[in-house]
Amino acid sequence: AQKITQTQPGMFVQEKEAVTLDCTYDTSDQSYGLFWYKQPSSGEMIFLIYQGSYDEQNATEGRYSLNFQKARKSANLVISASQLGDSAMYFCATPSGAGSYQLTFGKGTKLSVIP
Amino acid sequence: DTGVSQNPRHKITKRGQNVTFRCDPISEHNRLYWYRQTLGQGPEFLTYFQNEAQLEKSRLLSDRFSAERPKGSFSTLEIQRTEQGDSAMYLCASSLGWGGPQETQYFGPGTRLLVL
Numbered sequence: 001a002q003k004i005t006q007t008q009p010g011m012f013v014q015e016k017e018a019v020t021l022d023c024t025y026d027t028s029d030q031s032y033g034l035f036w037y038k039q040p041s042s043g044e045m046i047f048l049i050y051q052g053s054y055d056e057q058n059a060t061e062g063r064y065s066l067n068f069q070k071a072r073k074s075a076n077l078v079i080s081a082s083q084l085g086d087s088a089m090y091f092c093a094t095p096s097g098a099g100s101y102q103l104t105f106g107k108g109t110k111l112s113v114i115p
Numbered sequence: 116d117t118g119v120s121q122n123p124r125h126k127i128t129k130r131g132q133n134v135t136f137r138c139d140p141i142s143e144h145n146r147l148y149w150y151r152q153t154l155g156q157g158p159e160f161l162t163y164f165q166n167e168a169q170l171e172k173s174r175l176l177s178d179r180f181s182a183e184r185p186k187g188s189f190s191t192l193e194i195q196r197t198e199q200g201d202s203a204m205y206l207c208a209s210s211l212g213w214g215g216p217q218e219t220q221y222f223g224p225g226t227r228l229l230v231l
Contacts, residue, residue, distance in 0.1 A: 004157075033218060043204055045158065045222035052215055091157050095218060101146065101171060103208075103220060105157025 002027045002096035006106035013082045014114050020067070021077045021109045023092030029053075032094055034075040035103065036066070039089040048090075051075055079111075087113045117141060119223035121207050127229045128197055135193045136226045140209030147190050148220060149182055150206040158206055164190060197230045204228075 003026040013019035025034065036048040051059045051066045059066040067076040079086055089110050093103040120139045128134050140147045145166050150158035161180065163171045167187040175181070179197075184190040194201055204227050208220040 033215065035219065037222070042224070043227065044224045045206060045208075047219055047221055050216050050219055093157070101148070101163045101213075102160035102174070103148075103150075103158070104160075107155075108157055 002029075002032075002094050002104045004092050004094060004104055004106035006092055006109050008109045009107075010110045010112070012112050012114055013079075013086075015084060016081055018078060018080045019082055019111065021079070021090050021092075021111065023075045023077065023106060025073050025075060025092070025094050027073075027094060027096075034066070034068070035093045036064070036075075036077045037091045037093065037105075038086075039091060039108070041088070045091070049077070082113045084113050084115060087111060119207055119209055119221055121205075121223035121226050123226060124224060125227045125229075127231065129231050130197060130199060132197055133193065133195045134197055134228065135191050136205055136207075136228075137189060137191050138207030138223060139189045140207070141221060144209035144211050144221075145187070146210045146212065146220075147184060148208045148210070149190070149192050150208065151176070152204040152206055152225075161192075194228075197228075199230045202228055202230045 005024045032053045034051045038046045049061045049064045063080045065078045089108045091108045093105045096104045122137045147164045149161040152158040164184040179195045182192045204225045206225045208222045210220045211217045
């Protein structure tokens, strides 16, 4: 069964600095995807970035990039130039189940951006 | 607004009452998912539809939980005889298909349920 581990319950970062949120995964699938979501205090899960296991390049979306190290089974999220609005919970997830229909989530990391 | 919508956003009910939540997915998405999220945890998968077919329901928490997607568009999640332990955020998501970026699930704003 797929498993996602996020070892940082909470992180602080100074505004305008970069921050890395850790995610390691365990999967028996040969081909898989990795997702990062942001959840502000309002509760909505906002999709940030996707990385396919066979993608040759690390994914980037604006200020978000993914440091994907397949051999180490890690998919760390890097947020550059942090903004106050980045304060939120961040979840790493991967599909599991036959047909990869369900997302298995980590426990999340709470990021606080300090002015 | 072409995102996933959920209604109601908040629901307060008394123990033993039935509640029903609605989810409207992104229009071209044929997959629809329900998750439950309790405080301090990541979302937990409940059930999944491909069009109107419910392809996985073994993860529904008990037989008090049921879900429908009658015409392959919107979906409802019903909880019968609610218990205080059902208090949680119920999230709906939809995706275009399977494999690669198409399996990206887009979530709605959720329904916060409080059972008194």
